Each structure stands twice: as structure tokens, then as C-alpha cells.
Amino acid sequence: MARKRLTNGQKLQIVRDCEQRLANNESLRSIARSYGLQGKQIRNWRDKQLLLANTKSTKKSTSRGAKGRLQEYEDEIMTWAFYQRDAGVPLAYKHLVIKAGQVWPEFRNLSESQQYHTVRRLCQRNKFAIRRITHTSQTDPNEMVLEAQNWLAIMRPIVSAPDVQQKFILNMDQTPMFLSMCPHSSLNLQGERTVNGRRTTDSGSRFTVTCTVSANGDKLKPFLIFKGERTGRIATREFPTNPYREQVALCCQKKAWQDGVNMEDYVDKILVPYLQEKANGVPCLLLMDDFSAHWTDDVKDRLEEIGITPYKIPPGCTYLVQPLDVGICKPFKDQVRSKWWQWMMDQGADRSTFVSASRELGTKWVSESWEAITEVTIRNAWRKTGFSYSPEEE
Structure with a gap:
């Protein structure tokens, strides 16, 4: 008779079936023959019935195996x-x-x-398995909370000084944008092992947007950095004809990153016009993260020239105390993505190929999305960081 290797669950089911058939006066030999087994196998399983019931049903043995080395x-x-x-x-x-x-x-x-x-x-x-990391942190989050609280304890007296106006307490930060926002997931039939997805030919068309807000809810003009040479064709021919050049400031960098040079451009094109309303002697505070481009000697000298005192947000604490990270950048980027989706749908849902948006369209989306961010949203973001600006405090 051919050998069979059954799971513990199958063995237990045969034993239970055998008990019923024996009660109906069937012989153990005939029962075993119907399963293609030997009678002594079933008798052995009957003797170990309790052990079978307490062992994993999908296993094919009641043995725990050799003792682990560790x-x-x-x-x-x-x-x-x-x-x-x-x-x-x-x-x-x-x-x-x-x-x-x-x-x-x-x-x-x-x-x-x-x-x-x-x-x-x-x-x-020990049910210890390889898992995908969902958050990357260089330090213990609890330590970051404590460091953020200590930094706020230092900053609150500074921003609450009698001569400091909320209008001139500023926060700036950069956020990446893309001219193509093709999603990484898609509706698809369950069970399909391969989920195909088309991308645009230049799906990595990235640019950087530098955003600035004040503690009283003002929005400063966005500063856009596209990929290109500072004095190349895009900067000298395309930007001067961009219909949204009055709503945003435009510049180029080889990799579309913020660097020390275009940081000085940001100071001249964004901060200087805003500070024209500032009276002499009124301090202006600028909160920035520790990104190296923000803290070059040339940038610090230029800020000092126009009367701005920069304050560095501790590394790893921006998600706790930087208003732009806390409550402004996400709704802003959601607005931009919504406009990209609408533009894609306007191209026709049955398109077989996709193309990236133009720089002019990207500029338009940024301008309109930034305009849609309300003063209430900005003030709430400052309040959530712990600076606690409310209308009653003005």
C-alpha cells in the first residue's frame, strides 16, 4: 500500500470519523481500507488524539523537532x-x-x-518578521519632542517681546513639486500578480517651491526654482513671458535645488519687497531649518543688511515646531495635485500616452493653490506649533 503523509488536522478528522463508523458496527480493517491506510495507523492516531488536537493542524507531525541551538x-x-x-x-x-x-x-x-x-x-x-519601515528617524522621537519644547521655551519670550510684530515673524521652507504626478498605485483586479502602470516620458520633472508665511497669516510670494542654467534660455527667454511672473518669483538651478546663490535671490525678490512696510527699529525674525543653503555666510550677511534675524529650528524638530510643515505644505500640495488631476482628465480619459505639464502650467497651479491657502489655515498652523497666536493676543 502506498505511503501517505497526512496533516494533524486530517488525522484527527479520520479518528473522529472512525469513532462514528465503529459505533455503527463497521470493522476497523474496512474503515482503514476505505482511507487506503493500515489499521494500526488509525489505532496509533486514536491513542495520540489529545496530542493531535493540541498541535498545529497544518503540521504533519506531533514532534516539536530537535531542540534549538539557541x-x-x-x-x-x-x-x-x-x-x-x-x-x-x-x-x-x-x-x-x-x-x-x-x-x-x-x-x-x-x-x-x-x-x-x-x-x-x-x-x-517569536513572531519577529522583516517589515517595511514606515518612518525614518535619526533619533528617538521622544527626545525630539523634548528638544522642540526646550526650543519653544527659548523662542516664546523672543517672539512675545513688546516691539515684535506678528507680521514680521516669518517662517520659510522648501517643498518639491513635479510637473508629472502619475500615481504609484492603481485600481486593478484582485489577485493579479502584475499591475501595469504607464508613466510620462519625463516623470521626474521636478522643481522646488520656497514658501514663506508670517505669524499674522500673511503669505509671501512663492519662489520657484526650475531646472536649468541661471542665465540660460529658460531664465532669459521663457520666464519674462510667463503670464504668472507677477504672482511668483522664478529662477533656475542646474538640479532645481535651493542653494546659497538662489537663496540670496530669494532674499532680494521675496523678503526685501515685503519688508518695505516695516518701520525702522521694528525687528524681523525668520525661522528656518538647518539646511546648509540657508546658513551660508553670504546669506547671513544679506539678512543682517536688511534687518532680519534668522533663528535655526533644531534638526528633526520641524514636524513639531515649523508652521509650514505642521499645517500648510500638505493642503498646498494637495491643491496642486488636484489641479494636475483635473488637467489630466481634460486631456481625455482614454488617452494612450501621457505627457508632463509645461513650466507655465506648473507656475499657474502653484500660484492658484498658494492663493487658496487661507489666513485661518496659516494662523492655525502657528498656533499648533505652540507659539499660540490667537486673535485675542493681538
Whole structure:
């Protein structure tokens, strides 16, 4: 008779069926024959019925297997691993291999394959699996909260001084934009292993938008940085004819990044016109992150010339204390993406190829989306950071 290897669940079901048929006066031999088994196999399973019921039904054996090599060190290794993860430290099997070699030196004598599979089984027993990281942080988030609170404790007396006006407390930051915003996901039939998606030919058409807001809800003109030479064709021929050049400031950089040179352009084109309303002796504060382009000697000298005192937001704290990050950039970018979708639909839903938008269209979307950000949204973002600006405080 051919050998069969059944799962524990199948064995248990045969035993239960056998009990019913024996009660109906069927012989064990005939029952076994109907399943293509030997009678002694069923008798053995009947004797181990309780063990079968307490073992994983998909397994084909009640044996727990050989004792794990790391069993007596398991608690120490896994306690260390969970502690590392609580601290936000990424782990790989290799890290646990190294730790196992530290707590049990003989483990190092095993082959690389044996080490890997031993650690992998250790992780499986403890339901410790490889997962995609959803947030990257250089430091403990709790430490960042404390550092942000300490920074706010220093800044509140400065921004609350009698001679400081909310209109001249500014926050600036850059955010990337794309002339093509093709999504990375799509509606598709469930179960399909491949989900195709067309992209535009230049789906990486990136530009940078520098945004600035004041604590009283003012929006300064957006500063757009497109890819190109500072004195090239785009800057000298295209920008002067852009119909939205009055609503935004335009410049070029080789990689469409903010750098020290166009940071000086930002100061001259955005901050200087805004400060024309400032009376002599009224201080102006500019909050910026620690991006190196913001803090070159030339930029600091230029800010000092026009009477602006810059303050550096601690690294890793911008999501807590920078108003643009807290409540302005996301609704702004959502507005731009909405306009891109509408433009795509206007091209026709049955298009077989997609093209990127022009720089003029990108400029239009930024201008209209920035205009749609309300004073209430800006003031709420400042309030949420902990500066606590409200109408009653004016």
C-alpha cells in the first residue's frame, strides 16, 4: 500500500470519523481500507488524539523537532532585539547572528548557512518578521519632542517681546513639486500578480517651491526654482513671458535645488519687497531649518543688511515646531495635485500616452493653490506649533 503523509488536522478528522463508523458496527480493517491506510495507523492516531488536537493542524507531525541551538539563550537575545526596536534601531538577521555569537561564542563555529537558519527559526518562534519601515528617524522621537519644547521655551519670550510684530515673524521652507504626478498605485483586479502602470516620458520633472508665511497669516510670494542654467534660455527667454511672473518669483538651478546663490535671490525678490512696510527699529525674525543653503555666510550677511534675524529650528524638530510643515505644505500640495488631476482628465480619459505639464502650467497651479491657502489655515498652523497666536493676543 502506498505511503501517505497526512496533516494533524486530517488525522484527527479520520479518528473522529472512525469513532462514528465503529459505533455503527463497521470493522476497523474496512474503515482503514476505505482511507487506503493500515489499521494500526488509525489505532496509533486514536491513542495520540489529545496530542493531535493540541498541535498545529497544518503540521504533519506531533514532534516539536530537535531542540534549538539557541534555546537557552533565546530570552537574552530576543530581549535585546525588542529593546533595539523600541529605540527605533533597524535590525536584520545579521544583527541577531552577531548578538548570538556574543552570548554563545560556540555559535560562531557554525557555518554561515547554519547561523542564518538558526536565527531565522528563532525569529519565527517569536513572531519577529522583516517589515517595511514606515518612518525614518535619526533619533528617538521622544527626545525630539523634548528638544522642540526646550526650543519653544527659548523662542516664546523672543517672539512675545513688546516691539515684535506678528507680521514680521516669518517662517520659510522648501517643498518639491513635479510637473508629472502619475500615481504609484492603481485600481486593478484582485489577485493579479502584475499591475501595469504607464508613466510620462519625463516623470521626474521636478522643481522646488520656497514658501514663506508670517505669524499674522500673511503669505509671501512663492519662489520657484526650475531646472536649468541661471542665465540660460529658460531664465532669459521663457520666464519674462510667463503670464504668472507677477504672482511668483522664478529662477533656475542646474538640479532645481535651493542653494546659497538662489537663496540670496530669494532674499532680494521675496523678503526685501515685503519688508518695505516695516518701520525702522521694528525687528524681523525668520525661522528656518538647518539646511546648509540657508546658513551660508553670504546669506547671513544679506539678512543682517536688511534687518532680519534668522533663528535655526533644531534638526528633526520641524514636524513639531515649523508652521509650514505642521499645517500648510500638505493642503498646498494637495491643491496642486488636484489641479494636475483635473488637467489630466481634460486631456481625455482614454488617452494612450501621457505627457508632463509645461513650466507655465506648473507656475499657474502653484500660484492658484498658494492663493487658496487661507489666513485661518496659516494662523492655525502657528498656533499648533505652540507659539499660540490667537486673535485675542493681538
